[in-house]
Amino acid sequence: MAGMRIVVCLPGSAAGRVDEAVAEAMGPFEREKGLGAEFDIWDYYRICGGASGAGFAVQAGFESDPRLLHDRPRYDGTSEPSLPGMCAGGPRGLLDLSASYAESVALAGRAWDLWADLSGRHPAPQPYELFLERSKAEMGVPPFAQFYVEGKPDPWTPACERYQAQPLVGAYLSALDELKSAARTHRYDPGFLGIWDPLMSVGGLSREDFTRGHSRYDGVNFPNVLTLEGWWYGDGDDGIHRACGGRAVCPHAPEIASGSQQDVQRYLDGVPDDALLVFLHLHI
Template identity: 30%
Template sequence: MAKERVTVCLPPCDPDVETWWDYWQIDGGGCEFLVVPGHEEDPRLIRGAETLSGEPRNVPPSLCDGGPRALLDLETPRARAAAEARRAFEAWQEFASAYPPGRAFGDFRARHFADPESYSPVQAVEDYRAQPVIAAFLDNPELEEVVGGDPVARLGDDVDALVRHAMDDVLPSNALLTLEGHWLDVANDARRRYFSDYLVGLPADAYAVRVLYHG
């Protein structure tokens, strides 16, 4: 059975919400919320004490599994993601400008799928890596650490779209349960954007809680 995390949005409520769930467990493990600095000890913050298997969790004061939206620092991780995306874009553009334009690996892979008998996946990888800009990029591990893999495909000409995409990737869990009781599986870019906008737009006193469920 699958284990996934849903972000549950609730109206103002008693902070002891963990007892409300049957086999649902409050556990943001890996996707906890940042706490607004100065509010780390606010009793309205929610931190699950145990994992589903009963092991203790040690959630640092700067993180929580949920609480009123006003106590959740949603902007800092989004700002960091935006800055990292912009830095990667600028680093790649500056580096790539010294070479002939490169093609994304997807182009070579598509050629293989179109003619698998004559164009092998090994040849597709070799041809991709033989491009001057990619060969130089692969020989520069420090740049690769900043930029990430397949930069031609990921770092196009639209830096604003790249930044917004990076920001939208930060807050979502596997699913969202809205204040209105609507369940939304977060399966594509449009839904991640909706998730982010919805969470940021919650009333200040509404709760958002990361819940690990087994279903």
């Protein structure tokens, strides 16, 4: 079992009965409904995202609008308020869907700037591969062998530790952790900057190439969607229509070209301003 985040789209007429409307939309995809393996997806969900910062950013000036949705209580009854400027859903016209992408671009740029700044203050590091080959040699492992035995020492751990102990690499990773920690208090999850080998991930790239590679895809905050017409797009797969018995027998044209993050984002950008977008966390 694992978790999934998905945006459920509802017509504006569902305002005032959001919980019931979400349950109706999600119902066909609940596990053990007997509708076929393609429909056996979730066994628990909760409307949330405002408190964690994973949900929607609110358009400036609408932060206190009563039409916004906020996190439903947890299973034990506890609840948390949304972060400033965040919510778990509401009318499309009140939500800033570009905020996460814009912040990811800015954050990636700052991560590149850190490397450029620290590179002028520390000696150039040696590449990780050199430390790995040294570790393999110390352990008697052939240079290009794939070496892994559960419970036994491996060459990668000491190689990584030695590589990251170099002044520039260590200083950069420490500064990057501080940058991500500060960003985590806002509305963008900086987990996409999971860099462990900065010499490879940052050092050889221009600022433009680095920000493009670390924000164009990961900056999309909403990878999965249940559309207004009842199409479920999850994990990049082709959609499955809740009104039909499965992909093989569905006669309808898909509502989105594909389940790619970019196509999902384009779909959400284009729904009517009064349509409700609701952010859910699922147990699947």
